Amino acid sequence: MSGEVKEECALAAVSLSKKLDSYPKGAAAFYLYKMLLQQQHRGQLSAGITTYKKDRKQVIDTYKKLGKVDNAFKTFRKEKFYGILNKYAGSIGIGHLRYSTCGADDVGFAQPFERHHGRRWKWFSFAFNGNIANYASLKKELADSDYHLIRDVDTEALMHHMSKQMIGSEKKGIEDVFANLAQIIDGAYSLVYMNADGELAVIRDPVGFKPLCYAEKDGDFFAASESVAFNGDGSMKVHDVQPGEVVLVSDGNVEKKRFAKCEKKAHCIFEWVYFANPRSIIDGQGVYEARQNLGIALAKHESQKMDKDFIVVPVPDTAKPSGDALAFELGVPSKEGIMRNRYIGRTFIESDSRAEKVKEKYSIIKSIVEGKKILLVEDTIVRGTTTKNLIERLKKYGKAKEIHLRVACPPILAPCFYGIDMSTINELIAPGYVKDIAEGITEEESAKFAKDYGVESLIYLPKDELAKAIGLPKNELCMGCLNANYPTPEGKRLYGSALENSKSGSKKRTYE
Ligand code: SF4
Structure with missing residues (x-):
């Protein structure tokens, strides 16, 4: 993310x-x-x-x-x-x-x-x-x-x-x-x-x-x-x-x-995937362990045959436990080919150019990524702009040989009405590729997404792996933004309005 x-x-x-x-x-x-x-x-x-x-x-x-x-x-x-x-x-x-x-x-x-x-x-x-x-x-x-x-x-x-x-x-x-x-x-x-x-x-x-x-x-x-x-x-x-x-x-x-x-319980999955501090334990489930489990689950679905040119590069910092676990499972090194500046303040964050922001925030270590086949691990992709920028720079300046994007969460296909900053369908990247929200992303759709994104392959974590990795029953988690199955009546109603807005191309927030 x-x-x-x-x-x-x-x-x-x-x-x-x-x-x-x-x-x-x-x-x-x-x-x-x-x-x-x-x-x-x-x-x-x-x-x-x-x-x-x-x-x-x-x-x-x-x-x-x-x-x-x-x-x-x-x-x-x-x-x-x-x-x-x-x-x-x-x-x-x-x-x-x-x-x-x-x-x-x-x-x-x-x-x-x-x-x-x-x-x-x-x-x-x-x-x-x-x-x-x-x-x-x-x-x-x-x-x-x-x-x-x-x-x-x-x-x-x-x-x-x-x-x-x-x-x-x-x-x-x-x-x-x-x-x-x-x-x-x-x-x-x-x-x-x-x-x-x-x-x-x-x-x-x-x-x-x-x-x-x-x-x-x-x-x-x-x-x-x-x-x-x-x-x-x-x-x-x-x-x-x-x-x-x-x-x-x-x-x-x-x-x-x-x-x-x-x-019915409906804990937001993003706490484990992205938001919470890895040292926290939420509803009895450790955040660090959940992220490691996501990486282990991703490894089971790896399509590439590993060779000496492969390395794992997690996008810092939240994807690191998943990236490290994926690397361990596949027997390849996990390396910090991307470094994040932890001291960037709000002045910079307010800058207008998204590309400039990403450039200031993340640097590429060319000596790590040059000539390598990279399994680039992201925790999730929402709007997709940051990840795309990183991919372009890894290829153009880092001279990476191949990039295979691995996402430790299923695609975000619907908005959130419960406090996460993604409230319209049109601001999300994945709905543009996925036809059937119930089925999720198909191999063909992933291939098309990968091509547009400029990566050699793309694998999202399958939906049924998520709850297992977190360690809670599926019916105790909110996954509204993955499957449009919202846990409250107003969420269901707002999704209907969001779909209407999406058809008209509007980015209007549905709960205002
Ligand atoms: S819709 Fe998604 S982001 Fe919003 S609370 Fe549910 S799981 Fe979390």
């Missing part, structure tokens, strides 16, 4: 049980900073936190800035960094990293979203990872009730719908608020929530699209999108928040409650 689709968002939450001075400076703010930093790969557009401190005038208070975690927290100036930690020091907190799938690149869209209210239980802050597929109807409902949306983004609509659930003078439990919301929301939402009563909740939608996990240690509670956020060394016992479950933390007590029935 090579950066064609940006990561999603990251969530973090913490509740500390001891006196604040027994923790590092900032307490909850410090742990949120650390957890967001470990999940930077999921979003680089903005970083934000809300913390709770009982005796602070602003009982819950939110800090958010554009940029990566270190920029937002100003770690380049020690006194500024500690100034932020001091100001937002607290015992409870939530945090968010954003990569936008909708909404502008403006700090007003950064999360958490705090909704102020004079009554403590109605004064809340929340952050979410996902996309509300039926946003258009939720927005209309608000407009019909004379609500005014400032930012026109699903987070804002969600905030108002939460507030609507709290109308009345009697305090409602968080699980009741979300039980009612689940009746009207269709889409993906892993969510962290807190209020000025000092209550914290972590919530996962009824099918569990996006990851969300938690752990407890010495009376403290930590939660995040990915286990790598707080458990990099594997010393904690991590639990996944189950689809339709809310984990509530109040006065140091942790309680699991069900706010919605889980009829």
